[in-house]
Structures are given as structure tokens and as C-alpha cells.
Amino acid sequence: MKVAVVLSGCGHLDGSEITEAVSVLVALDRAGADYFCCAPHGEQHEVVDHLRGEAVPGKVRYVLTESARIARGRVRDLGEVSAGDLDALVFPGGFGAAKNLSSFALDGAACGVQADVERLILETHGARRPIGLICIAPVLAARVLGARGHSPLLTIGHDAQTAAAIEAMGGRHQDCAATECVVDEQNRLVSTPAYMLGRGPAEVFGGIGRCIETLLRLIPR
Numbered sequence: 635m636k637v638a639v640v641l642s643g644c645g646h647l648d649g650s651e652i653t654e655a656v657s658v659l660v661a662l663d664r665a666g667a668d669y670f671c672c673a674p675h676g677e678q679h680e681v682v683d684h685l686r687g688e689a690v691p692g693k694v695r696y697v698l699t700e701s702a703r704i705a706r707g708r709v710r711d712l713g714e715v716s717a718g719d720l721d722a723l724v725f726p727g728g729f730g731a732a733k734n735l736s737s738f739a740l741d742g743a744a745c746g747v748q749a750d751v752e753r754l755i756l757e758t759h760g761a762r763r764p765i766g767l768i769c770i771a772p773v774l775a776a777r778v779l780g781a782r783g784h785s786p787l788l789t790i791g792h793d794a795q796t797a798a799a800i801e802a803m804g805g806r807h808q809d810c811a812a813t814e815c816v817v818d819e820q821n822r823l824v825s826t827p828a829y830m831l832g833r834g835p836a837e838v839f840g841g842i843g844r845c846i847e848t849l850l851r852l853i854p855r
Contacts, residue, residue, distance in 0.1 A: 635853055637662055637669040638720040640712065640751065641701035642730025646829070647682035649697070651728030654768050654828050655704050657839045658726050661846035672710040673701035674748055679733035679740075697734050712750045717757035721853045724846070727769020727828055738773045743802035745777055752778050759784070762822060764852035766845050769828040773800060779821060780804025787818035791827030813840040817848055824849045 639658055643649020662669045674697050681693035702709045717723075725731060732739035736747045747755075755778045758765055767775055772788035773796070779786045780803040789810035790796045797807035808816045812832035816825050826841040 635667045635721050635850060636719070637667050637722045637724060637849075638715060638754075639669055639671045639724045639726065640735070640754070641671055641673040641704055641709065641726065642728060642734045643673070643678055643695070643697050643700040644703040645682065645684050645700075646728040647684055647687065648678055648680055648695075648733060649700050649728055649730035650704060650726050651769060651829055652704060653835050653838055654728065654842060655726040657835075657842040658724055658766075658768065658846060660839075661843045665846065665850055667850060670710060671701065671705035671708065672712045672715045673698045674712045674734065674750055678730070697730070712754065715750075715754060717754065717761045717763065720758070720763065722764045722766065722849055723754065723758045724766040724849065725768060725771035725774060727771045727830070729770070731769070731771045731774065735771075736774055736777065738770070738777070738799075743799040745773070747774055747777050755779070759821065762854060764822040764824060764849050766849040767823060767825040768842060768845065769830050770796070772805075772825045773803070775823055776800040776803040776805035784821055786821050786823055787816060788823065788825045789816040789827060790825075791831030793830060796830070811841075812837040813844070815841060815845040815848055822852050824852070
């Protein structure tokens, strides 16, 4: 089993949520899965000072370079990854998914999705390989698959505004506890709320562990 983990930078306000990303890697490693990290090559939408919670005007950081912090330097350019390289695909959350992998943070249901992210979601879905989506990342599948009439079933917990955006993009939303996950058997999607709802690392890790366990069971044998 080879699983691609798509990162979006480093830090929950402008990249991948670190606890979520590490929880994914721990869950995959515990399950004995072979995994690799990848990220788009390009500038972040913005750089945020995580101590103050404020954007830093004029500061530039790069998604692939920042993602290498989480991946201990072992990260591939997403543009060089295809569905033939993997058996499953996982997107941790963090605002990077809504700022760097898509424009959801700015445009809501009218958002666009980064070209290689959209391509890889479509390739993986077309190959009937499972996709895991954590925290805010389900909006990526809602935008890409919902626009093509696949009606993906997803969760971000129970935030009414984000759930409404998912449905406006052609998805279906199901409320879910932080320690649980929602499975779309038809589209081979597994999603969990993580820090959209979780009160701390234990709940987040519990939900992500269940998400990864379910994802691996969906891999065609």
C-alpha cells in the first residue's frame, strides 16, 4: 500500500495543520503503510505570524519548502505525482488547504482548486482509489467532484456555514463527531472533522486514526 499525503505548507494559519499532518503520518506508519509526502511548488497565498495570528505583509514563503519541515525534507513536487504512483491519497487540513490548495478561504463556494490538486483528485477518483480528507480539506473534493456531478458525501463536523458551502458546490454534508469519520463508499472518500471540531490532540488523533484505518480498508486488493 502506497499512500500520498498532500501537504500545503507548515502551520495551521497558512499551511498544513501540524498535529493533523503528523497524526496522519503516525496512523499510516502504525498500519504498516508505505507513504510519501508531496506538495505544490509555488508561493503561499500569505505568510502568517503564528504568535500574533497576523499576516506579515511582503513576506514570501513557498509551499513545497515549508512542507519539507513536516516531511523531514522528504517531500515530492505534486506536479510530478500521478495516480499511478499511489494506492490512496490523503489531504490533512489547516488553512493551507483553503489558501494554497484552493481559494476557499477567500471565495467560499465559488473557489478554485490548484491545478495539480484538481488533477490528482480526478485521477485518483477515476482509478477508484480512496481519498482521505481532514478538517477543512473536504471542500477540495466538494469543489472538484461536486462540479462533475459525483455528489460526494463529506463532513467538516457541524459548522453550518461550511456545510452549506459544501452543498452549494454539489456535495452532501453529514454531521460527525471529532473522533469519528464519514465514509462515501460510492466515491471512496473518507473524511473526519479534526480541528474543525476537536477540542485537542487526543480527539483529533482519534478521528484521524479511524479515518486512516477506514481509508486503507478501501484500497482495492
